[in-house]
Amino acid sequence: MIVLFTDFGLAGPYTGQVKAVLQRKAPGVAIIDLFADAPTANPKAAAYLLGAYSGWFETGTTFLCVVDPGVGGARAPVIVEADGRFFVGPGNGLFEIVCRRARHARVFEITWRPPALSATFHGRDLFAPVAARLARGEPPPAEARDASWLRQPEWPDDLAEIVYIDHYGNAMTGLRAAALGDNACLSIAGRPLERARFFAARPPGDAFWYENSNGLAEIAVNQGRADRVLALAIGTPVSIVSRREDG
Amino acid sequence: MIVLFTDFGLAGPYTGQVKAVLQRKAPGVAIIDLFADAPTANPKAAAYLLGAYSGWFETGTTFLCVVDPGVGGARAPVIVEADGRFFVGPGNGLFEIVCRRARHARVFEITWRPPALSATFHGRDLFAPVAARLARGEPPPAEARDASWLRQPEWPDDLAEIVYIDHYGNAMTGLRAAALGDNACLSIAGRPLERARFFAARPPGDAFWYENSNGLAEIAVNQGRADRVLALAIGTPVSIVSRREDG
């Protein structure tokens, strides 16, 4: 299975051309759109989202990931193998959290180049053919690099910011709920948010946070849009009012 | 074939994770996105949309349907078998119109539970594995219930409201065109709308209604956006000025 994690959007030409390459070069391999609206040009926020969502997929999955403000710039094209899953994309920090949380990770610089490489669409021309090869079980067309290569040691283990706002207006943070306590409060612009188990546990209109289905602390309003009620956007900082005392 | 009818959106993580489950548990079964923008958290409007669109698909199709304001709340997970099609989703009225219009319908409560069930993503954890089983031809992992279970007898046969606004700004009502007359007028906020057969039959800028390709009365403006011209939204009431006299 090849999983797409990009900021390309689905409707325009980018995701379709990437899928055409994958289809041609790895026929019969299922392609899943995980995110086509990852935080635009924001590999740091995207890294925490990818870290939370990639672990749900089975070992052997190949992830094709593109969130890349520096397209055409100097970042290297990379492959990360982390606990049996492959990640292909730009070496700009996007795989930092995947690497950090993995028990075993290896990193490679993609040295293969396609016959025709556009200046601005490496997702289609470079990353997709490489992802197709990995999904077919071929070895990485790449050179191993030291584990510390391209790492971002100064990034925190959990990011106290909004990293994604979904279709319903719910706002995911880069914080793992398990790293917070059952009684932890979050706070946005001075407004405290208590933890709930699910939406219907709160009165309509109430803002709260809960552990979402992939383990992130997510801010929501029962029968409302948290993004509008609390004026949230990607990058809005979140405060942790009380940390776990029970662990 | 498995058909998805949800309010999840396509670009975010929800539809992709559901498809990953279906792909894994029913490999080779085609998955079709019918609506990923069904009326958000509005199972009543969604029920009329589903009733109009599901009948176009062949017997044997499995529908995975999620429009669910009470996620995590007390509604039961259900399977409906209606005239040879299966429907899997929340027992909140979403299948009311499908049941009512079917010649033969059976209803089941899903009693099977997955090893891991998140509090808020039953579409992925519960409904998708059940839909995959049905699509593979296995029996419902569920207990039969009385036909009257979870029914909404007070809902009308046709809903005189806007139930969907499409990409072009056309507004579908919950009214079947066949239940209206050829000469029926609709009215929105006092503005009368005559029937036309198709767009080009009216001058540019003109508002009208027509029978859409799935049998619903739909309000449109030739070469314009009806939603903006007439200030329409999901839930806007529609009046029937003259009913059929010819039937």
Place this chain on the structure above:
Amino acid sequence: MIVLFTDFGLAGPYTGQVKAVLQRKAPGVAIIDLFADAPTANPKAAAYLLGAYSGWFETGTTFLCVVDPGVGGARAPVIVEADGRFFVGPGNGLFEIVCRRARHARVFEITWRPPALSATFHGRDLFAPVAARLARGEPPPAEARDASWLRQPEWPDDLAEIVYIDHYGNAMTGLRAAALGDNACLSIAGRPLERARFFAARPPGDAFWYENSNGLAEIAVNQGRADRVLALAIGTPVSIVSRREDG
């Protein structure tokens, strides 16, 4: 492979129903969403977009194309075979640029009609079954027409207008970069735009144009949205300040 090029949107019912038909009538043939947000009801702008993007796909690809303001009106349903690729859709100019740039093109009027043809959804009822037949290798269910049939000789070879705005706010023109010079400037509302090779070659916030990955001149702002910075929309005219002197 069947490639979809429409203004249907992906989330609503149109693309899904078209795919259900293709799936049923050409099982096993891959379906790729190229554009579901082609210029709405604007076959002229769409023709330049299709001309630029279709050539990237392999010989033997079938394109199902619907951008059709006159649905239900008098335009003929057509098939174009151009350099080994098939195009199915409305005869409203949408295939003008594909025909013009092809070394060998043949045009057919679709004479086959399905048992049930809705007044407003020919994409599902007429074009999709025809595309499925062509993708299976069957002959066009259509009659050959003269090469001049339905042509638009007054349209230019390159269109000096915005024809598409992507997910990032980048604006594609209908101009091929190869038809401009390396030193050509474009101009929008009097504001000159120089050519760059890629985004990172310009300071953040700077507007420029570059040759996109399918050969079109595209207007962008490094780390910004060109559509907002320059107030661009589909149809906004572009001036060519200096043409190539080197060719």
